[in-house]
Amino acid sequence: MSHHLALLAEESFERLGDYDQLLFEGTWHTSGEIRSRARRAATGLAALGIGPGDRVVVLTMNTPEVLVAYPAIWRAGAVVTPVIFLQTPTELRHILENSGAKAAIVSPELVPMFVGSAEGLDLRLVVAGDVPDGVDAVSFASLEEHEPGEIVPRDDDDLAALLYTGGTTGRAKGVMLSHHGLWHAGSGMADVARSMGTTRSLLPLPLSHAFGLNVLVAGLHGDRQHVSVMQRWFDPHGWLELVQEHRLETSPVVPSMMQMLLDQPYADYDLSSLVSFGSGGAPLLPSLREKVEAAFGVTILEGYGLTESTAIATASTVDANRPGSVGRPAPHVRLRIVDPLGEPVPTGEDGEICIAGPGVMMGYWQDPEQTAAAIVDGWLHTGDVGHLDEDGFLYVVDRVKDLxxxxxxxxxxxxxxxxxxxxxxxxxxxxxxxxxxxxxxxxxxxxxxxxxxxxxxxxxxxxxxxxxxxxxxxxxxxxxxxxxxxxxxxxxxxxxxxxxx
Missing domain, CATH: 3.30.300.30 (ANL, C-terminal domain)
Incomplete structure (x- = not known):
């Protein structure tokens, strides 16, 4: 069985059919439209000279083009390299140089920063919108003018995504994720989503984040038609309006978003459709959890992971959810807690959290020394301290790497x-x-x-x-x-x- 992510996208459409899948700023986009655009854009990327293993930076706000670009890049055999739009020009320059990207898909409002950061580099610029005057670039729409071609074959262990995460040396490191790893991580997240029984979600998280990328792949594993409403960026007032208008049931959010929602006059809105929040990416204080669950009438399902584990290592479900815990190991994930010598510690005792499974990164891009330090005998050493209880729930205590x-x-x-x-x-x-x-x-x-x-x-x-x-x-x-x-x-x-x- 192939774990090629472009094939997964095709299988998703064949399984679920054509339906109104995405609402963005008042316009519906069908699953068939997204599929067709991705097929054509893949041929357009190939016409630009993008081929197997080439890195393609995606520097955009949340727009439908992101949902088209990712499968298009995979279909062309290339590597998705998402970059969060909050990067400084210096940080972006490092990513462009280190990754050796051959092309970049960029939102129009981010083009000035990109052009300054990419000066002197040999890569093609694709603007996800109108091309500004005087800029040497092509539009994303022009990529879609090509006829669909065949999916470029890739092996399960080939690189699918290169995500940059901060480093103690001051330079971001590229985390290499394979088709096989992303496929399984998305499958695990889909299992968690399935346990909630929801079919209408609001997506405020940047899809350029590891968690956002995983949400996208999880959607391709869905066994039912799922409607998503996407925000260009998180706006708490707009979030409340969208939930009320479209009777949305769930939303992945980080704690800072929860606090911003609490700061709004949320009681003025009909939010009775809400069932759950998925929380990850940052520590959730118990006091904030209690306030949010009481205010919105939701169950918060916490998870734990890091970019190096493809964002998800543990997850809570409706049937297995303990406050203070970040859940049990996700499907296909193994956990163990070790002492400073690498030996397993007894249940309930604190130690370093180690992760194994297909979602663990292939390694750090062009950095074998850091890779060898992070992955020992197939186990990813997270640098985080925690313990497992007798039922296998993980509790994160501290971060020994000072992250x-x-x-x-x-x-x-x-x-x-x-x-x-x-x-x-x-x-x-x-x-x-x-x-x-x-x-x-x-x-x-x-x-x-x-x-x-x-x-x-x-x-x-x-x-x-x-x-x-x-x-x-x-x-x-x-x-x-x-x-x-x-x-x-x-x-x-x-x-x-x-x-x-």
Whole structure:
């Protein structure tokens, strides 16, 4: 059996037929229309010289073109390389160079940033809309003028997607996901969705995120016609209106979105159709969970995963849902908890969470050293601490790699620290996450300075101009000296205590 994702898209249409599948900004798009556009666009990509194994960057807002582009890229034998639109030009430049992308599909409003970042690089620009004057590009619509061709064969273990995740060195790493891995991860997520029994969902998450990509593949595994309403980007007021108007039943959201919804006059809307929220991508505080479930009358189903595990490793279902837990292993996933020597620990005891299964990444793009450190004997070492209970439910306790997850996006402290240390007045910096109901975790920096006149607000603005929106610290605390351990390393435990007091 082939796990080629373009074949999965074809099988999905054959199984479910032609129906109104997607509503976007007032216009319905049928499953047949999306299929036909993808078939034609694949031929158009081939006409641009895109072939097996070539990386194609997708830098877009949520639009129907994303749902067309992904299967089109796979049909052409190429590799989907999604990029979140919140990246800075410097971060985007690194991704373009590191991936060796041959083409990029870009939303019109993001073209100016892209053109500046891609200067001097040999890649074709495809605009998902009207091509701005003076820009050397073709429109996505022009790709669809070609006649459909055959699906380019790919093996199960061939690269299907290359997703970039932050790194401790300040450079994002490319996570390699195979057709086989994405197929199985999507199948597992589809099983979870099936347990909810819902058929009408609202999609506010960026499809360029690992979780969003998995949602798309899960949809291809569906066994019933499922209607989705998609937002270009998350707007809480618009979200409430869409749920009320279209009687939507479920929505995947991260904790920061939940908090924004609570901040709206939600009681003014008829949200009685809502059944559940899928939550992942960031820690969900128990207090926020209680507020949301009470306010919206939903059951929140939490899951756990990371880009390196194709976004999903565990999931809660309607029949197996324990507050505080992130669920049981998803289908095709194995978990174990190990001590610092790599030996399994007893049930209920904390240790490092390790994941095995087809959804585990192939490795880091062009980085065998980091790959060998992350995957040992087939087990992905997450750097997260947790434990399993006697029924196999996972509880995540901490993140030993110091990763901060803000609003569903990964923030590595070193990335932020390096920027702050570039300020002439900053002599030392330590960045940690602080629990936050709105964002899951908030980015907070503790610094020492040589110039007493520099203010915390000035340092926040300094970082804001040099980091992606989700990365810069919302608060900077100036101290006489950043806490250090006895061997001169940053004492993050002391820093966290300082930040949370």
């Amino acid at each position: 901060i997850i803000r609003g569903g996006f990964n923030v590595y402290p070193r990335d932020v620290e390096d920027v702050l240390l570039a300020h002439p007045a900053v002599t030392a910096a330590a960045v940690v996450g602080r629990p936050d109901e709105k964002s899951g975790e908030e980015v907070v920096a503790v610094v020492s300075v040589s110039d007493g006149s520099v203010t915390p607000e000035a340092l926040v603005e300094f970082a804001r101009g040099r980091l992606a929106k989700y990365k810069y610290p919302r608060e900077v605390i100036v101290v006489p000296a950043v806490p250090l351990t006895s061997v001169g390393k940053t004492d993050r435990k002391a820093v966290r205590a300082l930040v949370r007091d």
